Amino acid sequence: MNTKRTSKDLFNKAVSAFVDEQFDKSIEILTRALEIDPDFTLAVITRGTAFFKQEKYQEALADFDRAIKLDPHHAGAFHKRGLVLEKLGNFEDAIRELDQAIALNPEYGAAFFSRATLHAKLSNANAAQEDMQMVTHLGNRNLESYMNDNNVWHTQHMRVEDVMETELNR
Numbered sequence: 352m353n354t355k356r357t358s359k360d361l362f363n364k365a366v367s368a369f370v371d372e373q374f375d376k377s378i379e380i381l382t383r384a385l386e387i388d389p390d391f392t393l394a395v396i397t398r399g400t401a402f403f404k405q406e407k408y409q410e411a412l413a414d415f416d417r418a419i420k421l422d423p424h425h426a427g428a429f430h431k432r433g434l435v436l437e438k439l440g441n442f443e444d445a446i447r448e449l450d451q452a453i454a455l456n457p458e459y460g461a462a463f464f465s466r467a468t469l470h471a472k473l474s475n476a477n478a479a480q481e482d483m484q485m486v487t488h489l490g491n492r493n494l495e496s497y498m499n500d501n502n503v504w505h506t507q508h509m510r511v512e513d514v515m516e517t518e519l520n521r
Contacts, residue, residue, distance in 0.1 A: 357387055358387040359384075361384035362380075362384050362391065362393065362394050362397070365377045365378075365380035365381045365384065365394070365397065365398075366397065369397065369400075369401055374402075374404050374405050377397070378398055378401045381394050381397055382398065392422045395414050395415075396414065396418045396425070396427060396428055399411045399415045399418065402414060403431065403434065403438075408438055411431075412439075415428050415431050415432035419432065425455075426452040426453075426459050426462065427459075429449070429451040429452035429455065429462075430452040430461060430462045430465060432448045433445045433447075433449040433465060433469075434465060436448060442469060442472075442473055446466065446470075449465055449466040449469065450466070458489055460485075460486050460489040460490060463482045463483075463485045464482070464486050466478075466482050467479045467480075467486065470482060
C-alpha cells in the first residue's frame with residue numbers, strides 16, 4: 352500500500368469534513384493521515400487551522416510551529432501562526448510572523464490584509480493604510496492577470512471590482 356496515497360486520500364476526506372465545518376472529524380482524520388506520513392506539511396497546517404476554528408489556540412500554534420519546522424519557507428504557516436498569536440494577545444510577535452509571511456511571499460494579499468487589520472487595531476494608521484494599499488494593488492493586478500489569462504469580458508471585471516470594493520469598505 353502506498354502510504355503517500357493513503358495519507359492523501361485521508362487528507363481529502365479531512366478537507367471535506369473541514370469545509371462542512373466538522374472540525375472534530377477533520378482533526379481526527381488529519382491525525383490519522385499524519386500517523387501515516389508525519390512530514391505531510393499541508394495536513395499539519397490544515398489540522399492547525401481546524402484547531403484555530405475551534406479556538407484551541409495552543410494546539411493550533413503547536414501545529415503551525417511543526418509546519419514551519421517541516422517547511423521553513425511556507426508563508427501560509429507563518430501567516431496562520433500570526434493569526435493565532437493575535438488571538439492570544441501577543442501582537443508584536445503576530446506582526447513579526449505576518450512580516451515573515453510577506454517576506455516569503457511578497458504577493459500574499461491575505462497576509463497584508465491580516466497585518467493591516469492588526470495595525471489598525473494597534474492604532475498604527477499609516478502602516479494599516481500602506482498594507483491596505485498593497486491589498487488593493489495585489490487585487491487589481493491579480494484581476495488584470497485573470498482577465499488577460501481567461502479573456503473575461505470587461506463587464507465581469509467591473510462586477511468583480513465592485514465586490515472587492517464592498518469587501519474592503521467593511
